[in-house]
Amino acid sequence: MHAWINRQSLLVDYTLSALARHAGRNLAILAVYSCLVFVLASTMLFSDALRRESRALLSHSPDVLIQKLSAGRHAFLTAADVERIGPLRGVSRIEGRRWGYFYDPAVRANYTLMAVASDPPARGSIRVGEGVARLSGLAKGNALALRSPEGPLHVFTIEGVFREESSLVSTDLVLMHPEDWIEFFQVASDLCTDAAVTVVNPAEVRNVARKVAERLPGSRVVLKEEILRTYDSLFDWREGLLLALASLLAASFAVLAWNKASGLAADERREIGILKAIGWDTRDVLTMKLWEGALVSGCAFGTGLLAAWIHVFHFRAPLVAPVLAGWSVLYPRFDLTPSLDPWMLLTLSFLTIFPYTLATLVPAWKAAITDPDAVMRGSE
Amino acid sequence: MNSFIELEAIRKVFHEGEHNEFTALRDVSLSFSRGSLTVLSGPSGSGKTSLLTVLGCLSRPTEGRVKVEGELVSNLPEPLLAVVRRRTFGFVFQQFQLIPGLSALTNVVLPAYPTGKPHRVIVDRGLALLSHLSLGRLAHERVERLSGGEQQRVAIARALINDPPVILADEPTANLDSALSSAFLQTARELRDEGRTVILSSHDPRICDAPEIDRRIRLLDGRITP
Amino acid sequence: MILDKSVLALLLASGAGAAGTLAAAPHALAVLRRWDLSSGSASQLRLERMSTLVSTGMALLLLVQAPALLLFVAAADGMASHFVGAMCAIGSLKVNPFGFPALITQIAAFFGTLIWLVLNAVDGGCRDYPLTRAKHGVLVALIPLMAASFGLEIAYFSGLDASVITSCCGSLFSSDSSKVANDLASLPVRMAIPIYFVVLATAAAVAAVTAWRGRGGIWLGLAGVVAFPVGLAGIVSFLSLYVYEDPLHHCPFCFLKPEYGYRGYAFYGILFVATAAAVSAAALGLLSPRENASRDLQERVPRATRTLGLVALAGYLSTVAVSGWQVLASGLKLLGDA
Numbered sequence: 001m002h003a004w005i006n007r008q009s010l011l012v013d014y015t016l017s018a019l020a021r022h023a024g025r026n027l028a029i030l031a032v033y034s035c036l037v038f039v040l041a042s043t044m045l046f047s048d049a050l051r052r053e054s055r056a057l058l059s060h061s062p063d064v065l066i067q068k069l070s071a072g073r074h075a076f077l078t079a080a081d082v083e084r085i086g087p088l089r090g091v092s093r094i095e096g097r098r099w100g101y102f103y104d105p106a107v108r109a110n111y112t113l114m115a116v117a118s119d120p121p122a123r124g125s126i127r128v129g130e131g132v133a134r135l136s137g138l139a140k141g142n143a144l145a146l147r148s149p150e151g152p153l154h155v156f157t158i159e160g161v162f163r164e165e166s167s168l169v170s171t172d173l174v175l176m177h178p179e180d181w182i183e184f185f186q187v188a189s190d191l192c193t194d195a196a197v198t199v200v201n202p203a204e205v206r207n208v209a210r211k212v213a214e215r216l217p218g219s220r221v222v223l224k225e226e227i228l229r230t231y232d233s234l235f236d237w238r239e240g241l242l243l244a245l246a247s248l249l250a251a252s253f254a255v256l257a258w259n260k261a262s263g264l265a266a267d268e269r270r271e272i273g274i275l276k277a278i279g280w281d282t283r284d285v286l287t288m289k290l291w292e293g294a295l296v297s298g299c300a301f302g303t304g305l306l307a308a309w310i311h312v313f314h315f316r317a318p319l320v321a322p323v324l325a326g327w328s329v330l331y332p333r334f335d336l337t338p339s340l341d342p343w344m345l346l347t348l349s350f351l352t353i354f355p356y357t358l359a360t361l362v363p364a365w366k367a368a369i370t371d372p373d374a375v376m377r378g379s380e
Numbered sequence: 381m382n383s384f385i386e387l388e389a390i391r392k393v394f395h396e397g398e399h400n401e402f403t404a405l406r407d408v409s410l411s412f413s414r415g416s417l418t419v420l421s422g423p424s425g426s427g428k429t430s431l432l433t434v435l436g437c438l439s440r441p442t443e444g445r446v447k448v449e450g451e452l453v454s455n456l457p458e459p460l461l462a463v464v465r466r467r468t469f470g471f472v473f474q475q476f477q478l479i480p481g482l483s484a485l486t487n488v489v490l491p492a493y494p495t496g497k498p499h500r501v502i503v504d505r506g507l508a509l510l511s512h513l514s515l516g517r518l519a520h521e522r523v524e525r526l527s528g529g530e531q532q533r534v535a536i537a538r539a540l541i542n543d544p545p546v547i548l549a550d551e552p553t554a555n556l557d558s559a560l561s562s563a564f565l566q567t568a569r570e571l572r573d574e575g576r577t578v579i580l581s582s583h584d585p586r587i588c589d590a591p592e593i594d595r596r597i598r599l600l601d602g603r604i605t606p
Numbered sequence: 607m608i609l610d611k612s613v614l615a616l617l618l619a620s621g622a623g624a625a626g627t628l629a630a631a632p633h634a635l636a637v638l639r640r641w642d643l644s645s646g647s648a649s650q651l652r653l654e655r656m657s658t659l660v661s662t663g664m665a666l667l668l669l670v671q672a673p674a675l676l677l678f679v680a681a682a683d684g685m686a687s688h689f690v691g692a693m694c695a696i697g698s699l700k701v702n703p704f705g706f707p708a709l710i711t712q713i714a715a716f717f718g719t720l721i722w723l724v725l726n727a728v729d730g731g732c733r734d735y736p737l738t739r740a741k742h743g744v745l746v747a748l749i750p751l752m753a754a755s756f757g758l759e760i761a762y763f764s765g766l767d768a769s770v771i772t773s774c775c776g777s778l779f780s781s782d783s784s785k786v787a788n789d790l791a792s793l794p795v796r797m798a799i800p801i802y803f804v805v806l807a808t809a810a811a812v813a814a815v816t817a818w819r820g821r822g823g824i825w826l827g828l829a830g831v832v833a834f835p836v837g838l839a840g841i842v843s844f845l846s847l848y849v850y851e852d853p854l855h856h857c858p859f860c861f862l863k864p865e866y867g868y869r870g871y872a873f874y875g876i877l878f879v880a881t882a883a884a885v886s887a888a889a890l891g892l893l894s895p896r897e898n899a900s901r902d903l904q905e906r907v908p909r910a911t912r913t914l915g916l917v918a919l920a921g922y923l924s925t926v927a928v929s930g931w932q933v934l935a936s937g938l939k940l941l942g943d944a
């Protein structure tokens with residue numbers, strides 16, 4: 001075992017010096033390799049992040065959402081409507097929600113103003129998402145003045161700033177007392193924006209939705225699992241499409257790697273001949289070559305992944321986002337929450353390191369079976 | 381029974397069965413004992429190098445048998461053959477065949493890498509060998525910056541790193557002037573006196589006719605001539 | 607068809623595996639027919655050189671099959687959100703009839719490849735290639751398995767239709783289903799628990815003896831072949847209940863989810879590794895030549911058997927420990943304290 005470790009470390013040692021001696025040649029392949037990892041990793045990191053954001057966003061949304069439609073457009077739901085849905089088997093709670101969008105010209109941003117029913121802020125106070133706090137430059141205890149769409153100016157005291165796991169959720173949210181909300185938007189007190197239904201047994205969701213639709217014709221019933229499914233398949237499909245294209249890239253890269261590896265330069269060939277003549281056997285040379293591949297792979301994988309991370313989470317993926325345009329339309333602006341999924345790493349290595357290693361194997365073997373007596377003759 | 385290496389009826393054919401088939405060795409039988417200094421001589425193309433490669437297990441004979449310490453090695457599978465080669469033979473090649481870009485020391489220790497000995501042990505032995513050949517201060521110099529004679533001594537140190545009982549040298553003095561040639565001969569005699577079997581090939585009369593040589597073998601057209 | 611990143615990776619891994627084994631077939635057959643180490647002839651020399659390539663290539667292709675199995679399960683689990691009615695991997699696997707066969711051949715391929723890798727490692731450690739013939743025989747046997755695994759994966763992934771309403775663990779183990787799964791689920795816990803622990807403890811004991819003696823891999827293999835289904839049955843019949851703390855939820859897949867701290871991967875991981883070690887030890891015992899074995903082989907086989915025995919021992923012991931802990935620490939009490 002000791003001997004094995006010694007041998008491997010000596011072989012790695014030699015490999016490193018060989019890589020350094022042929023740096024120019026290796027840098028080219030390393031650059032292409034890193035680029036490939038970068039493109040694949042950017043795509044995966046970006047779509048993973050979007051998937052997570054959408055899930056986080058939806059985790060706050062109810063199992064079933066009821067919206068009223070009037071002339072095909074979203075309209076207010078009345079208290080009577082909510083009552084009409086009434087007691088339904090399997091439903092633990094129906095709650096009318098009040099929320100609306102508000103454009104603040106002072107910071108040129110849209111806020112989502114929402115009334116909270118349980119544990120609301122005191123009247124005249126609000127809780128704001130950290131995005132709002134950042135945009136308006138205000139902190140806890142400061143006052144935020146908003147001119148209501150109906151005219152009068154309302155001044156709220158910021159009672160607290162909250163942040164959520166997903167910035168999508170928290171960025172633009174302003175929570176206020178229901179009475180304040182009604183006053184601000186000048187909406188009749190028996191109207192609400194939509195109704196949220198909580199269902200006890202997930203398996204019952206579809207039944208509940210059907211019954212709601214029957215009792216409240218002209219309403220739109222949205223299921224959380226339905227949205228999740230749509231988002232997921234949309235994301236997966238687009239990501240897959242991009243990756244499939246990128247896999248073509250990977251394939252051509254493998255061909256390139258094969259070519260580069262089989263076109264061993266004369267000096268490299270001579271080196272291997274010498275090693276064989278002075279006592280290395282085929283397996284030693286092959287192991288050395290595999291180490292070479294592993295080092296190149298590790299280097300390219302690390303570089304590409306790091307660059308992709310910075311690209312996606314610091315610069316918001318300018319290089320892949322346009323290709324995946326559908327997503328940026330869904331969410332106009334937000335920060336992605338950095339995270340790294342082990343399955344993604346595994347998948348990424350399957351799509352990059354695995355083909356590279358396969359492509360360089362046969363050339364490495366061809367080099368390794370050089371006849372040891374080649375060095376004795378024809379060496380000029 | 382005190383012969384260390386035995387060759388029995390060796391035939392070596394290149395490109396067997398092709399239009400350019402060439403028989404480089406015919407019916408060569410030889411044996412070498414420990415602690416001897418032998419020179420293979422003969423005109424160019426007579427088969428000296430071919431004989432050394434077969435002898436040193438760098439290539440297999442087309443026919444015939446090679447035995448090392450009584451053990452038949454000519455049909456061993458490659459990994460086993462490599463082990464025999466590593467343990468038994470040290471090679472000094474005609475153009476030295478050092479790897480450029482590496483230091484003298486690294487070149488010297490390379491044959492020991494597959495043995496799995498600790499790095500420290502290998503390096504210490506390499507340094508000892510180099511300073512024994514008065515190259516201690518050049519150990520960390522890149523080999524291509526060394527002179528011809530120094531390069532040859534690096535090659536000798538490399539041949540000795542695994543402490544092999546047999547040293548094979550192909551035309552060791554072809555690139556050296558007469559002072560360096562006699563220095564080499566001196567080293568070869570020391571190795572023989574340590575109990576090693578030293579086999580040189582040469583058509584250099586300074587070597588072939590030197591008094592230190594125990595045995596002279598002449599090759600002509602792949603045959604041993606008296 | 608679902609074009610997911612893990613689907614691409616899986617198809618690549620199993621496609622390369624199938625293509626690679628198939629490409630190696632002519633060489634493997636030549637080895638089985640003509641391998642003669644003592645000959646030193648040119649054709650034998652060519653075989654030896656080719657063997658180095660094939661062994662290294664296969665080691666590479668087969669080494670990825672284990673992570674590929676993990677990825678397959680994780681992908682099936684992750685895809686559950688695409689299908690109405692699917693809550694975990696069972697739901698996605700049941701979307702079309704190829705899901706479960708694909709999983710089962712993958713598991714078989716996992717064990718087959720590990721056997722091959724163990725033989726290869728021992729063979730490569732000996733300088734006279736004593737197991738080359740055996741290893742190439744196993745390789746030939748792997749060809750149809752790898753091909754089937756690839757074919758089933760293609761069939762499964764291309765037949766994934768998001769509009770299919772599938773059923774999940776709830777129905778697979780419900781009382782009106784007449785599957786084996788249901789029989790297992792309805793096995794009384796009072797009976798299942800003792801059988802499970804006795805069998806696994808016995809397997810651990812056999813592994814200990816094997817590790818101690820460095821021989822008798824065949825017995826360890828037998829123990830492994832019995833312990834594996836018992837271990838899986840234990841998960842379905844009672845461990846799942848303790849994990850979910852729900853007397854009716856028998857799903858063997860749900861606990862792979864993050865909600866349960868990926869506990870399932872640990873459970874299956876140790877059981878699979880132990881089983882793989884056990885069957886590899888048996889293969890090593892069965893396939894290594896007993897007469898005029900070389901010195902290398904006489905030294906390597908016991909050493910490898912000992913290591914495999916230790917791995918199996920560790921695997922079975924931790925299976926017993928982890929499942930025992932699960933039963934004791936769970937909030938669910940099925941056995942009563944009477």
Ligand SMILES: Nc1ncnc2c1ncn2[C@@H]1O[C@H](COP(=O)(O)OP(=O)(O)OP(=O)(O)O)[C@@H](O)[C@H]1O
Pocket residue numbers: 377394395402403404422423424425426427428429430431
């Ligand atoms: N690989 C080969 N293929 C074909 N012919 C070869 C090969 N190697 C050697 N020969 C031939 O075998 C003959 C003997 O060659 P060898 O190198 O053994 O001679 P030598 O005595 O060492 O000659 P020199 O003094 O020029 O080094 C030569 O005619 C050479 O052309």
Ligand SMILES: [Mg+2]
Pocket residue numbers: 428429430550551
């Ligand atoms: Mg010559």
